[in-house]
Amino acid sequence: MANSNKNSISQFLSTIPFFSEISNASLEHLCDVLHTETFLKNETVFRKDDVGHAMYVILNGEVKVHENQYIYGHLKTGDCFGEYALIDNQTRSASITATQKTDVLKIDRHSFLDLMKTDSGFAQGILAVMIKRHRELDNIQEHLASSNKAIEIANSKMSGLINGAMDAIIMFDSNFKILLTNTSANTLLENQDPLQRNVLFFFDDNSAELIESLVKTNLNNNTKSFNKYLPDVVKVIGSNTTETLNEGTISKYSTDEGAFYTLILRNIEERLIAEDTINLLTKQTEYLEEEIQELTSNYGIITEDMSMKQVLNQIHQVAKTDATVLIYGETGTGKELVARAIHKESNRNDKPLIRINCGAIPANLIESELFGHEKGAFTGATTSRKGRFLLADKGTIFLDEIGELPIALQPKLLRIIQEGEFDPVGSSQTIKVDVRIIAATHRNLLEFSKAGKFREDLYYRLNVFPIEVPPLRKRGNDIYIIATEMLSQFSKKLNKPIVNLSEADKTLLTTYTWPGNVRELQNLIERAVIISQNGSSNWQAIVPTNNNLPKETTKIPEKILTAKELSVLEKENILKALKLTKWKISGKHGAAALLQIPPTTLASKIKALGIERPI
Known part of the structure; x- marks a missing residue:
């Protein structure tokens, strides 16, 4: 190597920290044993796991x-690499490749070791650098130890804060890999080691799509940070398949290493159950209040008649069981009381x-009334509704006029009875649901079933x-x-x-045919009390005249009408009233007012008797 070139290389090496403590004379001796190599762009200097035998100093490039x-990093002019190869023959820990045309000074291990033996000044300089580095390393280690302790304290505080939170905290990266969870999150996910798992796997499809869309929308917008409430309740499915509903927030923070997201979830199952229970109890209360308002009196079943006592005996027999009961009887006989x-x-x-x-609910609404509906199930369903069967859970449901239930809904009722x-x-x-079913009808259901x-x-x-x-x-x-009994009740009311x-009144009442049964009697009694004067009423004006007793002087042969004949008479009488009232x-x-019966009773009779308005 020429002296001028040797001087410039020697001066260059004196600026390199690794050789900073070596004298100029020793540096000149070093220049005698090193040589220059050139590597073109993308040319490899050495590969990972190659056995090391030299160190390099970058002249330029x-x-x-x-x-x-x-890529771990880049090295430029004045940087060294491969120093450990000067003292051992271990394999390289990484690869070195030129990113542009690069000139390096190469020092072989055997040449370096020879200089250490023959040039005491060179050896002392290298040792001085090593000692200096060792002291700097000690200072760094002390500083790191102090910093690590501070970090440990901070981490301990942060860990206590996070793990002490009752809400589930889940941190994940932009690839949805879980990086951190707290104790509440592990409990919610039913997994004590969920790290590195895909967070979306713990949600149902809709919830996973929601979280994924929030993250991807944010990535596309390149927002560095955000914090927002989840717009919908999300369903978490734990590792043991337990499903829970949660509300929460999602936030993001970014570093040079990438974006990180934090989900904070709060289990609202208990709150929803409480709200649902309150809602159900409110519905039941509203319904029972309506029922109470509909009750016209508080009297029960009053009887001395043997046929009705047989009914009471049947009530006692079946009441303690959960058997389904079907009550037959004409309109107004008191089937609901039974x-x-x-x-x-x-x-x-x-x-x-x-x-x-x-029979009182339109066919297009009765399914919703019985079984409930979800919001948006049909036009006008703006909210969810709980059906009567759910309201009756653990109790009893009374299906009055079961014969009028649309045949399309009957399989659904059959399913409830069976399953x-x-x-x-x-x-x-x-x-x-656990519901005891009691049904009632004025029809012959067996004949109805045979007729399809x-x-x-x-x-x-x-x-x-x-x-x-x-x-x-x-x-x-x-x-x-x-x-x-009714007279006493209505008089108080x-x-x-x-x-x-009087005896005449008693005879008048007991000889009337009572097509409307107990309900008709109730209406006539209430009217009698209303128009009574000083505890007396004109029953002749109250009880329909076509059923009054015949006069003693008139001898008309008694004829017992059949049920069919009575039905024909009743139908003709109702038709007359309807025609008069248009x-x-x-x-x-x-x-209904003309016939002195409730409109609901008249409507039932019209339907039962098959009366249709002429076109």
């Missing part, structure tokens, strides 16, 4: 330190008795324990007993003197 495609008596004497009497009249479950309208979720108007299998399921309530006209002296019945049913001048 640049190299990269890497392992395959991962149903209430069964429920009151049953083991479910501390739970609600829910009533629904299958105790149903699906609300617009929902795929199956709901289990009622499912035969449903009929037999309902007809487990049939009870037939006799019509009032067949209960003899019960008419007078019930009338007396209307704050009027009690109306007493088919107006309710209101002051309606047919």
